[in-house]
Amino acid sequence: MLKLPIYLDNNATTPMDPRVFEAMTPYFMEQFGNAASRNHPFGWEAEEAVDYAREQVAKLIGADPKEIIFTSGATEADNLAIKGVFEMYASKGNHIITATTEHKAVLDTCKHLEKNGAEVTYLQVQRDGLIDLKELEAAIKPTTILIAIMYANNEIGTVQPIKEISTIAKKHGVLFFTDGVQAVGKIPVDVIKDGIDLMAFTAHKMYGPKGIGALYVRRKNPRVKVTAQMDGGGHERGMRSGTLNVPGIVGFGKACELARLEMEADTKRISILRDKLETELMKLEEAYINGSTEHRLPHVTNISFKHVEGEGLLMGFNKNIALSSGSACTSASLEPSYVLKALGLGDDLAHSSLRFGLGRFTTEEQIDYTIKAISETVLKLREMSPLWEMYKEGIDLNSIEWAAH
Amino acid sequence: MAYSEKVIDHYQNPKNVGTLDKSSKSVGTGLVGAPECGDVMRLQIQVDDATGMITDAKFKTFGCGSAIASSSLATEWLKGKSIDEALTVDNMDFVEELNLPPVKIHCSVLAEDAIKAAINDYRVKNGKEAIKFEESVVH
Numbered sequence: 001m002l003k004l005p006i007y008l009d010n011n012a013t014t015p016m017d018p019r020v021f022e023a024m025t026p027y028f029m030e031q032f033g034n035a036a037s038r039n040h041p042f043g044w045e046a047e048e049a050v051d052y053a054r055e056q057v058a059k060l061i062g063a064d065p066k067e068i069i070f071t072s073g074a075t076e077a078d079n080l081a082i083k084g085v086f087e088m089y090a091s092k093g094n095h096i097i098t099a100t101t102e103h104k105a106v107l108d109t110c111k112h113l114e115k116n117g118a119e120v121t122y123l124q125v126q127r128d129g130l131i132d133l134k135e136l137e138a139a140i141k142p143t144t145i146l147i148a149i150m151y152a153n154n155e156i157g158t159v160q161p162i163k164e165i166s167t168i169a170k171k172h173g174v175l176f177f178t179d180g181v182q183a184v185g186k187i188p189v190d191v192i193k194d195g196i197d198l199m200a201f202t203a204h205k206m207y208g209p210k211g212i213g214a215l216y217v218r219r220k221n222p223r224v225k226v227t228a229q230m231d232g233g234g235h236e237r238g239m240r241s242g243t244l245n246v247p248g249i250v251g252f253g254k255a256c257e258l259a260r261l262e263m264e265a266d267t268k269r270i271s272i273l274r275d276k277l278e279t280e281l282m283k284l285e286e287a288y289i290n291g292s293t294e295h296r297l298p299h300v301t302n303i304s305f306k307h308v309e310g311e312g313l314l315m316g317f318n319k320n321i322a323l324s325s326g327s328a329c330t331s332a333s334l335e336p337s338y339v340l341k342a343l344g345l346g347d348d349l350a351h352s353s354l355r356f357g358l359g360r361f362t363t364e365e366q367i368d369y370t371i372k373a374i375s376e377t378v379l380k381l382r383e384m385s386p387l388w389e390m391y392k393e394g395i396d397l398n399s400i401e402w403a404a405h
Numbered sequence: 406m407a408y409s410e411k412v413i414d415h416y417q418n419p420k421n422v423g424t425l426d427k428s429s430k431s432v433g434t435g436l437v438g439a440p441e442c443g444d445v446m447r448l449q450i451q452v453d454d455a456t457g458m459i460t461d462a463k464f465k466t467f468g469c470g471s472a473i474a475s476s477s478l479a480t481e482w483l484k485g486k487s488i489d490e491a492l493t494v495d496n497m498d499f500v501e502e503l504n505l506p507p508v509k510i511h512c513s514v515l516a517e518d519a520i521k522a523a524i525n526d527y528r529v530k531n532g533k534e535a536i537k538f539e540e541s542v543v544h
Contacts, residue, residue, distance in 0.1 A: 309443050311469035315408070315416055327443060327469070336443065347441035384422050384473065386447035386465040387440060402439030 004320045006366040010205075010359035011154050011182060011300060012324060016251070017207035017360065023254040024209065027247035035244045036235065046246045053253025057214060060256040061180075061199065062190035069215045069236045070249055074181045076229075077200030077215035078105040080240065081177045084226025085146045085198070086113050089175070093143030097174075099123040099131050100342040101158075102150050105200075106179055110148070119143070125342050128292035129158030133168065140172045147176050151183035151199075155326065155339040155355055156291030157300030159183065166195025175224060181205055185259035186297055187267070191216055197224050203248065207360055208255030212248030215240075262360075270358050271298035273367045277356060278303070280371040284378055286391070290326075290340055290353060299358040302326070302340075304349040305378045307387040313354065316377030321370055326353035348387075348397075408470055409504035415474035420481050423463040425449040433527025435519040444468030444512065446476045448519035450483055450491075452527055459483045459491060464519075471509040475499045475516035483520065488527070492536075494520055 007015065027049060035050045037043025054065040071077045082096065098110055100122050110120045121139045123131050131149060140147075147169050152159045162178060169176035177198040183189050184199075185206030191199060202213035217239065218224045232241030278301045281287060286306035305313065310327030326337030327350075336350035345353075354374070358367075382388040390397060408416075425432045431452050438445040444467060451461035462480035466473050478499060483491050499505065499513035525535040 307467060309468045309472075311443075312416075312467075312473060315413075315470040347443070351440070351443040384419060384465055385467040386436065386445055387467045389424065389465060397440060400436075402441070402445070 002365050002369055006321045006362075006370060008356050008358060008362065008366075008370065009322045009324055010362075011157075011355065011357035013204045013210065014207045014359050015361060016204075016209055017255065017258060019258060020208050020251045020254045024247045024251040027250050031246075033246070035246055036233065046244075049246060049250050050244055053249045056253035056257045056260075060189075060260045061184060061201075061216060062192050063216050064219060066237070067191075067216050067219050069217055069239050070244060070252075071200075071213045071215055071240055072211055072245075073204070073213040074179065074200045074202035075105040075213075076240075077202070077213050078103070078179055079109050080215050080226055080229050081198045081200055081217075082106065082109045082146065082148055083113065083229055084239070085175055085177065085224075086116075086118055087227035088225050089145040093141075093145045095119045095121070095141055095143040096146045096148060097121045097123065097136065097139050097144060098148040099125055099150075101125050101129060101153055101155075101339045102148065103154060103179055103181070106148055106150070123149075127344055128295070129153060129156050129290075129339075129343055130292060130295060131160060131165075133161065133164050136165065137168050137172075140168070140174060144172065144174050147174055148179070149176075150179040150181075151189065152180075152187070152297050153291065153339060154182050155337060156302045156343070157182070157297035158291040159187070159295045159297060161295070162194045162196070166197075169197075170195060175222075182297060182300075185256065185263070186299060188263070191218070197222070198226070203252035203255050206255050206259050209248050209251040212245050212252045214252070266360055267298045270360070270362060273362055273364060274299055274301055274356070274358050276364075277301065277358070277367050277371060281374060284375060287378075288349065290343060290345065290349075300356065302353055302355045304340075304345070304353040306349060306352055307385045307391055308378055308381045309351050310353055312381055313352075313374075313377055316381065317373040321373060324355045326355065327351045411503050412470055412474040412505075415477040415503075416470045419464075419473060419477040421461075421463050421477065421484075422465060424465065425451055425461065425463050430454075430530050431527075433523040433525070433530070435522030435524075435526060437518045437522055438468070438472075438515050440467065444472045444515060446472065446515050446519045448476060448479055448483075448516075448523045450523045450527060452488065454531070457488050459486050459488065468512065468515075469509075471503065471505055471512040472515065474503055475505075475512045476519065478502060479516045479520055488524055491520055491524060 033042030033046035035046040058065040175197045180199045180201040184201040199216040204210040290302040310325030340350040427434045435448045462483040464476040466476040496513040496517040
């Protein structure tokens with residue numbers, strides 16, 4: 001039996017894997033110790049659990065456990081990386097390079113630093129969502145200290161050319177930070193092979209708990225340091241004070257281990273479902289895939305259904321299918337997705353987009369239901385859409401003088 | 406954001422979706438909004454030239470659920486009203502009837518604008534002057 005509602009918003013967060021929950025449970029009530037308590041068994045147990053989890057986390061990304069700094073999540077890790085590098089390397093320069101399609105945790109951190117004397121270059125992306133490597137290299141100056149480019153985009157799933165970016169960064173002696181939130185646990189990420197110096201990632205996007213994330217900070221070639229943004233007891237090698245979230249860390253470790261062991265099989269299965277969903281929905285007239293289809297996460301697709309508004313579309317099935325839209329109406333700001341706009345999409349197409357994020361627990365039955373529900377709603381709303389009628393009559397919508405409000 | 410039951414009902418069972426002959430002298434058409442803004446409403450009224458009564462109304466809307474509901478409701482309200490009565494419909498009437506939250510007030514403004522635009526289109530077609538309305542405040 002198909003259970004409703006169906007969850008297809010796995011880029012926002014993922015359900016926790018029951019095996020992760022199971023691993024965490026002892027650390028709430030029985031093994032509740034503070035990992036920093038050095039002189040009794042409660043502390044020892046907690047420390048041991050954290051050490052083990054740190055190894056699990058490090059192994060997933062090919063890092064050394066000592067290079068993992070636990071944080072409250074990826075937003076904090078993004079802040080720590082960018083602000084921490086800006087402060088630590090202030091004598092070297094003040095220039096940061098990032099891109100317009102980054103997550104707000106990166107963009108707003110950069111904007112904050114601009115007020116404190118940073119100079120930030122925001123690279124435009126190409127139509128497929130990828131940055132232009134030549135533009136990146138041309139943007140580097142003697143004062144550049146950091147390149148901050150995400151591994152994969154949260155709205156369109158576009159995977160950036162990470163190895164090429166890190167090669168450019170190394171060539172110019174600039175540190176390379178990547179927000180790996182959407183990629184880690186979903187596709188192979190290896191900090192050595194990829195040449196990453198700092199990387200933020202989080203448990204709740206890979207079937208782990210919310211409230212725990214990490215910053216990878218390279219220790220060799222080069223040894224990278226960040227200035228702490230949280231002062232206190234000097235936890236996490238002085239880079240992030242605060243009592244460790246032991247159950248969260250244990251869950252994060254387990255989630256990383258499961259991702260490492262099951263990624264290949266998961267990806268194979270999920271990408272088949274994604275492709276089916278995409279192929280079927282693209283049979284609708286005037287449907288467009290947003291972002292690169294070549295360099296893309298295997299579980300993500302973002303499609304615009306022209307002449308139908310995204311929120312209106314969601315309303316047709318959002319009791320039964322959980323999805324998000326780039327439509328302005330789903331945000332408080334009434335602005336459509338800045339990521340889609342950065343691709344050069346007109347506002348009308350940005351308003352008409354749906355983001356699908358499949359996951360470990362997505363079934364074929366759910367995908368079949370989704371294809372049917374969305375196709376029906378698109379057709380129904382197009383019957384109701386004056387734009388669709390004009391399009392069908394061959395009227396060029398750009399020729400109309402809209403009373404923009 | 407949760408929608409009110411009335412919005413959901415209009416969305417699921419929209420009233421008077423369709424198209425009237427816009428070249429007819431007894432039909433007034435109002436097309437308001439813009440695709441870039443995420444909402445476009447087209448409201449049409451069929452007027453009995455002798456009595457000045459609105460005998461039919463149709464809409465098509467590109468937009469969110471609240472925009473669809475507002476235009477569906479507008480057609481219901483307009484049918485059977487005289488042009489003069491129709492001019493008294495205010496955007497706040499939509500807000501109240503549909504329980505629209507503040508972020509959706511622009512949908513109600515759009516519906517009011519669509520009514521006025523349809524009436525003016527009818528007037529101009531029939532040799533009358535367009536009524537000048539004050540600029541809408543929201544949007």
